Amino acid sequence: MTKPYSIGRDCRVTFLWNGSRIDLRDVTGFQAIQQTRTQRADPLNGMPVVFNTPNGWSGTFTIARANANLDELVAAIESSFWNAGVIGSGTIYQYITEPDGSMTTWEYLNVSMTLETDRWQAEGMIHQSVHFFASTRVKIS
Template structure:
């Protein structure tokens, strides 16, 4: 019997930066949450009203470090800024295999990111965490 619910293995991500694919081999977690801006009205003659306007997406992913790809990307972003004053942006694609066997594809665009932790310890796998902000999330398929 097929699994009737989504599980963590049903998700994979691909990162593109300035149009180039970044080989993040072993992504171990991914999360994304919609951000909104609350607009509020407090009419004198009625109940308060609130509308939540989309205001981007914030998330994080973690990799088990299998190569220098993430470190190289962060170094290239820094170098581009210090050498030419440019800050690139990326795209994250999230692929979810749905319980019915179909695939949903989500595109996070205008991504900026920050490498949050890079702890090196004896006899431990190295896990690197990236936090990101994306302007939009669009359903591709």
């Protein structure tokens, strides 16, 4: 029996940085937003013409902190920059189980990231939030 709609549990996310998998065990949220640049022409003899051109993808993913892997990645990125002037890039794979049971895989390429939220509180789970930008999103399957 097929499901009528996609739900959050139908999505799984894997994150690679410089070709190495970063184990972010419990990704609890993922959002991707297509970025576009508006192009506009205002001809003197006609109606305005507007269209959008692709301009990358931005988004956020949230994890329930189950290990120090994200913190260690951020520290390694900073160290690489300050010690050698090198800034790496990542790849995000999003796997979606479609309502009909088929699988769709999206690959986000040339990812840069920022750790946005790392809030600690007494007797509360730690949820970390990462903002990312990717040059493009490609359908793998």
